Amino acid sequence: MKHIYAVAKNPNNKNHSKSISEIVEIVKNKSLSPTEFRYICSQVRINCKLVIPKRPKSLPNYLTASEMYLFLEKAHKKDNLTGLLAEFLTFTGLRIAEATDLMVQDIDFDANQLKVINGKGGKDRFVPVTSNILQKIKLHLNKRTKGYVFGKKNGTQYSKRAFQKRIKGVLLSCNFTKNLSTHSLRHTFACVCLARGLDLKQISILLGHDSVKSTEIYAKLELGTIKEQFLHLMDKR
16 A cells, blocks of 8 residues: 555656556555545546536426426326336435335325435335325325336336336427426426525435535526515615
């Protein structure tokens, strides 16, 4: 380990390609902790003077209230599964893969919540679910007590791609002028939560974000109570 630090730290080493090759070989053969690996990467960036371009911070697209109602109306008209899936994603904020993997036994109908198991990053989390959504899920399950919530009639699992295709098809049929995807429903959920008064920390927990920083972008999409306070103050003139 001392050798790899020496290679990474050496500012006088002009043969960066050779140094990187050495580091790659050592990383392959050593069991490094995440902290050690991040340190090595930072030293390589510094000593090789690598400039990593920043990703453009464009705001994600989401559905406004009127767009959301139109989308859900069209989804329910398409078929029962598509309608329930669209409503479920919009009002739980689950990722499409999490909805695909959701099992009946992961839903606590009495406690109004579900458990996402092995979500993004391998994390579990609890998500509240409204009574209205739960009632519709019960009707969909038709007394079924196990298996995939949104599974096929033969009990097998739908692919993530199949669900994306269903949702994307409905979005396209709405003729919205902005570029929307299945993930846009997750953005819509976050904006609805913010508009209804939940703070960024609470929304971050619901979405399963590692840090509230990942959630801060929604403050730029939906002003929530800030807008109400601003308009109230301005109307006092």
